[in-house]
Amino acid sequence: MTDATHHHLEDLLEADKNAWPLLRSERTWGSWKLGISLVTAAAATWCYIIGEYVGYYLNFDKGFAALFAGSMIGMLIVALAAGPICLRFGVDSIASTKPSFGSRGWIIPAAMQQISIIGWNSLLLIFFAKSTTQLLIALGIVGEGGSRLIVPATVVLACAIVFLVLLKGVSGVDRVAKILVAHVFVGAWMLWIIVTNRWGDLEAAVPAYASTSPLWNYTTGVEIGIVSLLSWWPYIGAMIRMAPSGRKAAVPIMVGMGAPVPMLSLIGIAGILVLKVSDPAEWLRTIGGPTYGIIALLFVAAANLGTAVTGVYAAAIGLRHFPTFERSSWPLLLVLAIGPVALVGLFIPDLFFANFGTFLAFIGLAFAPLCGIQITDYYLLRNRKISIRCIFSNGAHSGYWFTGGFNIAAIGAMIAGCGTYRYLLNPITYESNAPYEYVTASLPAAFVAGLVYFVLTKILVQPRKLGAY
């Protein structure tokens, strides 16, 4: 290896553990490699819980249609919001918000990112721990009381594995993706098992909490799909920045990241409708005995590990934007990104699990307006002109400094978007107001946020020559 090559590799390794932009020569992922990494990240056991929630309101066929449509719409919104800036400059999702939120205002999406990723990772690792416990109890290896120790122990073990995999940066994501993508086929097999064994029951099953309004149920299925995929916003930048162009990324994003969620969610819809439980490790054991249960558990482990690796990587890169962590060691950032997950898994696993629906609605409430703002800013207000130097210049001299580092148009638009969502759909009770049944809650929230952002920018920001428009 020549000195020049050695230095290049060192720079690349350093860059992928930083939030620094990647040079075009370093962005070597083609469509297939990106697609496989995105599939591995997307296909996790959150799909079962998402499917479970859809199965509360819709039967198998309608549930799939609503969830699939909503997921692809949600994926498009995320791809248009964070995608262009991440693809052009090789930056992560947080950096992509600086032109619209400001040199300090990015802290708002950064906080949302951390909460979202901590939430999803907690869910995944607790799910894995619970599946492990159930299987060990079923096999007679531990007694019923054993779960009190096994759940926290499994969560900590999984966190340690994620930490070790990511010590070398994004190459860990790639390495894990190559191995774990096989679990998607196991997921297809599990779906085939339940559909062939219980098709009659599946067709006859009645959703437990279906409203008297079929349209409300259908719209809620679409809404769950949209918000589920909006939760990819925090992840997407860290992944697609490894690809050199939109052409190489567009199909992998839509097919690799958008489609697996509704496809695997079918397992959760089927499980909750027929067996009243969405965890395949539990219902596969019911159908096929301990062997099937072990296969399902291995699937759960593989699926969740791959996604947790991606999530923690994205969270650690996001932390790098904070001046405090700018020069912190990579292992410290990983500990900070994984630590809260371990704490949730150790101390409040059941409380967190029981409030998944609220967490999901929070995603829509927060990320739909954010996406609306980014799309409006990039396509309508900036006409695609972005200054990479302003993104990384944090002082008052930066073009994206706005007012004290914050863009009041973005803050006003976030408030308007969140308010719109809250009016249309209560994230805690799921009570809705018209015209939710016809328009969902996420789409109007994104639209209103974009509109308010546009108007406030025209009235308050551009006349004062702020924001480098």
Add this chain to the structure above:
Amino acid sequence: MATSDLNPELERRLKALENPAQQGEDYDGASWFWLLALGIMLPAIVLIWGWQL
């Protein structure tokens, strides 16, 4: 614009990326086709199909 507070490696990267030829590419025509086909047209078809089930 003052840049002295930036890490030299970051500065090197910014300088390179300010040249459009060194940047990645935004979505092109083919990308937009797939984005709109898979993100709007396909969901619309699936929604109509699903409602009729």
